[in-house]
Amino acid sequence: MSTLDPHGATASASHDPAGSGHETRSLGEIVGEVTADLSTLMKQELELAKVELKQEATKAGKGAGMLAGAGVAGHLVLVFLSLALMFVLDNVMPIELAALITAVVWGVVAAILAVLGRSNLKKANPQLPKTQQTLKEDASWAKTQTS
Numbered sequence: 001m002s003t004l005d006p007h008g009a010t011a012s013a014s015h016d017p018a019g020s021g022h023e024t025r026s027l028g029e030i031v032g033e034v035t036a037d038l039s040t041l042m043k044q045e046l047e048l049a050k051v052e053l054k055q056e057a058t059k060a061g062k063g064a065g066m067l068a069g070a071g072v073a074g075h076l077v078l079v080f081l082s083l084a085l086m087f088v089l090d091n092v093m094p095i096e097l098a099a100l101i102t103a104v105v106w107g108v109v110a111a112i113l114a115v116l117g118r119s120n121l122k123k124a125n126p127q128l129p130k131t132q133q134t135l136k137e138d139a140s141w142a143k144t145q146t147s
Contacts, residue, residue, distance in 0.1 A: 034145065041138055045131065052128045063120030070113040078106045
């Protein structure tokens with residue numbers, strides 16, 4: 001009788017020398033093998049989860065970095081262009097109105113940057129689809145081993 005582990009390898013059970021087809025492994029040996037297999041399986045699943053989490057954290061970090069960079073650049077641009085725009089508009093209207101118009105323009109720019117940064121953060125997938133799939137496969141394999 002052969003058993004199949006989750007990676008496709010087979011392990012043959014020993015048979016009695018009389019050839020009657022009965023296995024000579026004790027319950028303790030079987031439990032030990034299953035325990036060792038489950039331990040190996042759990043280590044592999046944890047390693048896969050670590051790799052996937054690192055990949056997703058990198059995506060999220062890039063999105064956050066883009067948002068931070070957009071914030072700094074937006075602030076500097078806001079200061080200098082706001083002053084220039086206010087002085088240009090001051091030629092045709094009161095400075096107060098020129099300042100208000102300038103603030104509204106840069107508010108729109110900030111909103112656009114926030115939407116773009118948020119969409120980058122949403123692209124990160126913290127659900128670990130590969131790990132979920134292999135866990136389902138492992139559970140199915142474990143059920144076939146117990147029956």
